[in-house]
């Protein structure tokens with residue numbers, strides 16, 4: 340059985356669980372660890388069973404709870420290298436360290452740990468240190484190195500890899516982050532596609548999103564609401580730009596012209612709270628899908644900011 344649960348979606352935090360019978364992946368950790376666990380429990384998902392965390396890009400609404408959650412669960416975090424680098428810069432802003440220096444320091448620490456003790460006195464000392472380390476609180480460790488993660492794995496856009504029995508294909512999306520990606524997940528013969536935070540739908544992404552059983556795409560803003568809304572002009576321009584966010588119109592255009600109509604569920608995600616209304620997004624998508632909606636196909640669902648969605652079971 341394949342299952343998908345959107346825990347949060349929007350500019351105040353994004354996180355989704357994708358799981359097969361054997362493997363569970365958290366996509367983005369954009370709300371606090373406490374909130375994430377609360378929402379998982381409310382949705383009937385056990386946080387302790389997560390196998391990995393996957394990051395789409397380094398914006399705060401996708402990584403807010405990442406470090407604490409990864410450390411608490413002891414799971415590896417998958418990034419592209421450029422996203423990891425940008426995340427390190429974001430989380431350690433005052434530490435004037437280049438990425439190369441950071442890597443060198445990490446290597447030194449690992450080597451220091453690997454050196455065998457030379458005499459019993461040293462061994463005692465190490466035992467003491469280890470105990471001390473174990474006692475050091477989460478907060479102290481985080482203070483010493485807020486970027487500390489149990490393990491980091493790198494992937495590259497366009498290159499498929501596996502986590503357990505889930506095949507993951509990351510693909511490049513146009514957005515103003517270091518190396519943003521969308522994902523397609525495949526397990527047990529089923530396919531789930533996720534693409535939020537994109538200024539427009541490029542052909543390469545549209546192709547990746549074919550043959551999906553569940554499709555989650557951004558429907559960020561209504562253009563008129565954005566134009567007349569409260570944002571300063573510079574922010575409006577950013578949102579509307581080719582590396583901003585997908586409008587209801589652009590999502591509808593994709594659904595009408597490029598999408599193959601194969602999904603059982605189409606989830607509209609990352610809706611703006613200032614520049615959109617759920618009903619506007621829904622009407623726009625449903626109009627685009629008008630000839631293809633049925634009891635079993637192309638059911639339109641809306642992901643929300645403040646509550647987890649009911650899990651989708653496939």
Ligand SMILES: [Zn+2]
Pocket residue numbers: 396398514516536
């Ligand atoms: Zn973003």
Ligand SMILES: [Zn+2]
Pocket residue numbers: 349350353398400401536609
């Ligand atoms: Zn976002």
